[in-house]
Amino acid sequence: MSAEAFRGRLAVIDMQRVFAEPDSPWATPRFDEAAEGVRRLLPAFGDRVTFTRFLAPEKPVGAWRAYYDQWPFALQPPQSRLWELTDEFAARAPHVLDATIFGKWTPELAERVGPDGRLVLAGVSTDCCVLSTALAAADAGAEVLVVADACAGVDDDSHAKALHVMDLYGPLIRVVTVDDILTGDPS
Secondary structure, three states: OOHHHOOOEEEEEOOEHHHHOOOOOOOOOOHHHHHHHHHHHHHHHOOOEEEEEEOOOOOOOOOHHHHHHHOHHHOOOOOOHHHOEOHHHHOOOOOEEEEOOOOOOOHHHHHHHOOOOEEEEEEEOHHHHHHHHHHHHHHOOOEEEEEEEEEEOOOHHHHHHHHHHHHOOOOOEEEEOHHHHHOOOOO
């Protein structure tokens, strides 16, 4: 199977300045490596790509209040620079989904994937928003492929642990590589 024939929808999770910029409190150390994997994946999916953005809510509620007490710098409006996709991905984002929660398996993404669809996940961070999205999508019945070398965690150990946990959900979730996707063999 060629990459062009690969079925599914790619969700690129939170490739935003807040995770890319080294001086950010939420900098993801291997962001550039994940970005390289995403770059390689994009042509295989054409217009079947959804980019997501994590945003702070206008007013945190529940446990989110304690979260933003810990991270007050993040309480900025959606149009703030830190929430922007990096320049490279902003220019290549055919569809952007915003959410004020970690998991991006929203009704909008579910509709784009379809009831019997395949969701391919890449982005940051593996141990937070990617993990939250993968688990919710798998619970909803989507086939989920997490592209390990197109993701990055808050550190290498957290990335590896999150991949291990998601791999435990097989066959609902499978951890694959960019090459698996591009060669059409994500088994």
